[in-house]
Amino acid sequence: MSAATRWLRGPWGTPIASGLLIVLAAILSLSAGVNPFGAGHHELGLSLDRPLPLLLSDLFMVAAALVAGAPILRAAVRALRVRTIAIDLLVSIAALGALVIGEYWEAAAVTFLFAIGHALEARTMDRTRSALAELVAVAPDVAVVLRDGAQQEIPAAEVRPEETVLIKNGAKVPVDGIVLGGTGALDEASITGESLPVEKVEGDQVFAGSISTGGFLQVRATGIGADTTLARIIHRVEEAQDAKARTQSFMERFSTWYTPGIILLALLAGLLTGDVVLALTLLVIGCPGALVISIPVAIVAGIGRGARSGILIKGGDFLETSAKISAVALDKTGTLTRGRPALTDVTVLDPALDRADVLGWAARAEAGSEHPLARPLLEAAAVEGLAVQGLPESTEPVPGKGIVAVLEGRRVAVGNLPLLAAEAITEDRGAAAEVDRLSGLGRTPMVVALEGRVIGVVAVADTIRPAAAEMIERLHAHGVQKVVMLTGDNRRVAEAVAARVGVDEVRAELLPEDKLAAVRDLQEQGHTVAMVGDGVNDAPALATADIGVAMGAAGTGVAIETADIALMQDDLLRLPEAIGLARGTVAVMRQNIAIALLTVIALLAGVFAGGVTMAVGMLVHEASVLLVILNAMRLMRRRREQSGPAPVGRAETPAPQPVGAGQRR
Template structure:
């Protein structure tokens, strides 16, 4: 109260002090002491509820190890994590926590990355793989070259952003702050009017005690801390109340294609032999002799062996995955925009598009053209394979759709998202095919990064609250322009974490509708808390002004909305909404 007077602010403690002094002045010493008692309980409850809500953040902080072993001059030395620096060789034994972001240089082990990605299934780590601080080493010995330490690690940035989240105040918090500012002087005036009308100082004191908007001020920070902390533990990083409220109001979702709804890496999806054999997407190939699926893939991988093109990498990777030995090609020649030719084990191999085959005079039957057109209609890139100038097969390559995306898009529709739009730099044919598989009708093709920003602005001008989903790097400008920018799979990517408003630490689309529902649930609970507190204050002040509530009763009853708001906000700590279940 004294600090409030010094800063020329009317706060809750000042009003309670006036009430306590007023009660003592009119001889109500028992009431005065009981008001002090109940207000002490109120302060304890506030501290307890805030502490409980911050437990999620504390649990995150506890995940980091305090000490680490480093390799120095052939010896193992245990040091404080604070003493680690980039370039140190860190030793991590089975069952220990990894203290740095870095690169595995020796050993292999399953690592539980739940503290970063929220995914509890351990990920196998081998030499050359990245690892993150605060993750748990499984059953193997690892030597890690430190790349980032302390606050610079992905885990350190998560902690920092979660701790700063409360500073990004939602508009509804600004309302609560403004209400408290104007409500307290109004309550003082009402208490004075009560005294002038009734002539009883005890009634005015009771009004002052009843006019405690503590729960109004607690509703938003408690809910924000609870949601941000519990979400961070599940790999969903929300940067404060401002974006929680924005998530609650989202009614339009726009999504980038490459690397967001797809893996961003071409894969072989189909291999067709001219005899008619066909394997659907990504099963093991049928092993066989010449002319079989295995042989078609072997010959194609051979002529592409020294190519750095993404499609070549997809063919080679698929052949290696199937355990196919890739022979060395001879006399290979790249034909820009068409394909490649070469010799493999004495056979002349031609691999490319229809235009190349027409130029080479290689006949493609109507049946094979029809098969190729069907695959192209699905948004796939087609390569014909010929052996000694005779067509032998067709290989289809595509950027594969993430398995969980169609189900998550359907969930977005169920929760009331009005518009879903696919954005891509690919052509209309590919965009149309992907949109159809996603189950959405709107798509924009042949886009440059600046075009995506323009589309977001146009949607906002139409009155939509836009959520943009991207990879967080190429889409950074569009993410920043949107009301809520969600970046996918940002673990270890500083640019993505900084560019987005909401960051998904793993590539899991089911977290997108989950994030929107977290925002809606949080916003709903905040509004419930504020409405309850304001209503309760008005009722108790009214009852106090006519003598129904004594100062003691008013002080006791003022704790009820605080308890109710805290209990309601605590439900967010146990948020188990899983849209795909």
């Protein structure tokens, strides 16, 4: 099917056909020296006594009205069958009435302009849903798999779970999976909204719909078909764009009363004045077309733009609520911080040794430990080129205090100050003061002792995400009054984080039920609360908050389905972007309502004051519809705020900003 054929069979076919008939009628009328857009004949039926060009002109005008009016009348009848009085009924009555009284141009103009308005609405809704169309377009059709030692190209839907899929340069990833081997870069813009390719190595997760921009990957399929992240996103966006906002539901209820009210007003005006044209003009002028489309076009545009940026909003209702957010509650670990401790300090207390000695003994002792604080010591030692291979000759965990290991026949103790007492070490060489200093900075210090004497102190801490402070600054800029940290960590550590990132309030040492109570307390203070958490121990607070936000949801199918807002990329700046988008969308909704109502009021006043005809009224009415549409389309053009280029491969890889990592054992 050619583009021209598709165009004619689409929503533009009717107004094009009607418009051509109007042009033909105008040409014939002008050839007879008569203004085709003047007053009608005010008589029943077509006059056969008129000159042939004028008779043909009238016939073409009537045909134009019938061509454009037939779909409108069918829509009105369908609505009446379900006991709904739609705006199509107003236009149908007005057009039929105009034909009866001989106002052929008015009938043709009204139906033609309404058909144009309908085509514009259909085209706009298709365009605002373009984010969904783009997601569907990136869904892969084929996959290359390894079966019986040979490569086979099969439909993507036929990939089996746990099967090895090969991703070559330029290919679409057909499944969710884990990289088994190879290296490559994937464009994940359709999934996370990240504009730069992401480097993938063994153990990394990949998503269906992403596109290889280089390299070769072997992927173990973990999600296929409807179980992929892409499929969940498509389903979520479909539901969200169809979900109605509270304002939209109100406007629809308003229209069910408004439309019969306009019909009654037109009937009374006609009976009291005896002016049928006035009554019909009131029907046309009163069409709330711009009012009806003002909300859904903004919602679809807002949700569609969010999806393009990796921001999934559950529906119009949640979009409206998000625009009212005045307080944001954040978990600390994994949200404001990375949730992964790193070495921050090595203090040497034995003048005969150096940094490498203290860190080396501590790391080698921790090589036999399963405690989370062992890993940052081992990683730091490896980075600094220290030999930590192998295990201690013996390892003895001391619950609540630390660990004691034997290395090369020498006893090494790593832990807190009570461990020194347990080891009968009385001379701390200033370790207590150093521990107190580091603890005051929100870090977790560990004293290192070798053969019964203190040799130094090492400290680890979680690291603050580089965008944390900027996120909070942007939240305030978007109208959020209070940003509250809710954490189960100790208060000293929590306050150290808060001081660095600019959090307004800290609530520390909380259990899951305490976080729930904190959210309720904020709501009782009159705040509309958004809660950002990991969805596990924060589940009660997320469910209670007005808006629950899941961050980095691309790898979590449950979060995509259950969160009110799912931020596909683990990027803190997406949170203020989501709130800014919600506020912008609601602002457009309000502007559209104002445009629609002011247009109707002005036109009604113009009709009663004189000077506004049926055709002029419909022209202004359709202009208001176009203005509402263009206003909503601005949402699609807004770009995400940028804070500078992100590194290719991994998001956020700055120098560590240490904070406390919790208590030692």
